Amino acid sequence: MMSTRSALLIIDVQVGMFDESYPVHLGDRLIEKIQSLILNVRSKGVPIFYIQHNEGPGQPLESGKPGWAIHPSISPNEEDTIIQKNRPDAFYNTTLQQELVNKGIHKLILTGIQTDICVDTTCRRANSLGYNVILVKDAHSTWNTPELTATQIINHHNNVLQWFSSVQNADEIIFE
Template sequence: MATALVIIDVQEAMFLQPTPPHHGPAVVSRIANLLARARADKVPVYFVRHDGGPNDDFERGTPSWQIHAPIAPLAGEPIVEKRYPSAFHETGFDELLKRDGIDRLVICGMQTEYCVDSTCRAAFGLGYKIVLVSDAHTTFDSPVLSSGQIRSHHNQTLGGSFVECVPTLEVAF
């Protein structure tokens, strides 16, 4: 089984919002830890980046569209560009992973209830084994739930049914 690390939408725009992401610096630190371990173990890393279109915080080519500096991709690390919540919808990501012989994904990133959730569910539907890093994805408060509640809910909902939820320090590549 060939494993890859997938980092979803950890872009500068996420850190320019009026309210910061839930435990943002700690989550970025955990993602940086995963990234360093994956690189050291020669595990492929795929970044996913959202393009929100013209005049959006995630407009292609703008500074806020870039991958967050502390976890910036190295030359040659693929960046999957997307326009929808799922990293698989109209992107060619599935074909890229299959070409590279990947069948197990370690997923982390932003936003829990949108792109992380959608990507996990799509990957499951495509037959991938998925590890959701339970403490390395985050989001913002909603009018209904706090960001912490959203993350806990998604770990509970996705865990066991669609993904294996594992904290950063227990992730095995």
């Protein structure tokens, strides 16, 4: 495999996030953007890291249950790395940092769910750890809250997270 300094992180894009009764905002578009990114990085030999959240019994992302599975439209290949996590921070008590060091990764391209929780926390932590972070502006999503729409939350985080990352649309990113 080609040596690279970049990696694509796909955070918590799991079946339970697309439940028909309460699906993630613009989930189909999110999947399309991530599929496009995957095709692009695979053609360049850039590593892909899938971050998979584990919840307890009865929760949508309960470990080992159908909702916990990575979304089948973006299934990992054998060469991809899957990182298990239990907190919003993909680095906290996981093997992510060591895996990135082992592969010589210095630049992280972040996508996934949930904008205001796991994507936000992982973006900030990656920046604090010294990574060059790119947040894919049009490839992360969340849900409406009583106070804000999902679109408002996404736009707000794209604005705030520019302090911790370069915020770019999927089609603007150059993979190395």
